[in-house]
Amino acid sequence: MSGPSVSVPRVRRAVVALGSNLGDRDTLLREAVRAVDETPGITVVAASAPVSSTAVTLDGLDPSKPTYLNAVLLADVTLDDDALLDALQAIEASHGRTRDVRWGDRTLDLDVVALDDERIDTERLQVPHPRAAERAFVLEPWLQLDPEARLAGAGRVADLASRLTERTRPVPGATSLLDPEPDAPSDHGSAHDPTPDPSPGAP
Ligand code: A4P
Numbered sequence: 001m002s003g004p005s006v007s008v009p010r011v012r013r014a015v016v017a018l019g020s021n022l023g024d025r026d027t028l029l030r031e032a033v034r035a036v037d038e039t040p041g042i043t044v045v046a047a048s049a050p051v052s053s054t055a056v057t058l059d060g061l062d063p064s065k066p067t068y069l070n071a072v073l074l075a076d077v078t079l080d081d082d083a084l085l086d087a088l089q090a091i092e093a094s095h096g097r098t099r100d101v102r103w104g105d106r107t108l109d110l111d112v113v114a115l116d117d118e119r120i121d122t123e124r125l126q127v128p129h130p131r132a133a134e135r136a137f138v139l140e141p142w143l144q145l146d147p148e149a150r151l152a153g154a155g156r157v158a159d160l161a162s163r164l165t166e167r168t169r170p171v172p173g174a175t176s177l178l179d180p181e182p183d184a185p186s187d188h189g190s191a192h193d194p195t196p197d198p199s200p201g202a203p
């Protein structure tokens with residue numbers, strides 16, 4: 001006779017993209033990484049440093065909009081798809097996220113970029129994220145964490161990033177979002193960077 005069955009939850013590796021262009025962006029991203037890690041069923045294993053990127057709107061790149069900080073985290077997840085999305089949306093909501101305009105300004109966006117090499121296409125969730133392959137602000141911070149990363153159905157992340165004309169910009173002195181917040185006053189808390197936004201494609 002067999003003993004009681006014990007179900008061990010399957011662990012999936014998630015790639016989650018973070019974005020913020022309103023409020024104290026650096027603090028929002030750091031708090032978001034902590035909140036994701038504190039979620040039962042999610043363990044953050046790595047987080048990139050934030051990078052700066054020009055806002056992409058439905059009309060294209062728009063340097064007149066507040067500049068984004070973007071980052072990527074890697075996490076081990078035992079939640080199912082709906083529970084993962086619910087958890088990320090609850091963290092967005094508790095950090096002031098409102099949904100008014102599609103691709104509009106936001107305090108916090110958390111997108112599932114990849115879940116292992118799965119392809120998911122439901123009403124609520126598309127994975128890989130349908131626009132990840134064309135976004136430097138997703139691919140470049142991901143490459144910080146895993147230079148050999150691959151995106152399901154699209155190939156090497158390094159190859160995808162090298163084909164883009166759009167580039168992100170490093171944030172001076174920025175370190176992994178898992179590191180303690182720097183003590184020194186930072187100038188990257190404001191979405192209006194003191195340095196002018198270079199034209200798209202500028203180094
Ligand atoms: N949804 C489907 N698939 C996913 C997924 N893989 N991850 C659904 C997360 N959500 C997913 O998302 C709308 C719906 O998408 C959700 O209800 C969920 O069921 P949302 O967060 O409410 O709205 P959104 O983020 O504006 O939508 P969307 O179309 O995913 O936006 P994108 O493509 O992520 O673009 N410019 C810069 N520089 N940096 C940015 O981070 N982000 C955006 C948002 C636009 N411009 C940007 C940036």
Ligand code: MG
Nearest residue numbers: 109110111112
């Ligand atoms: Mg989103």
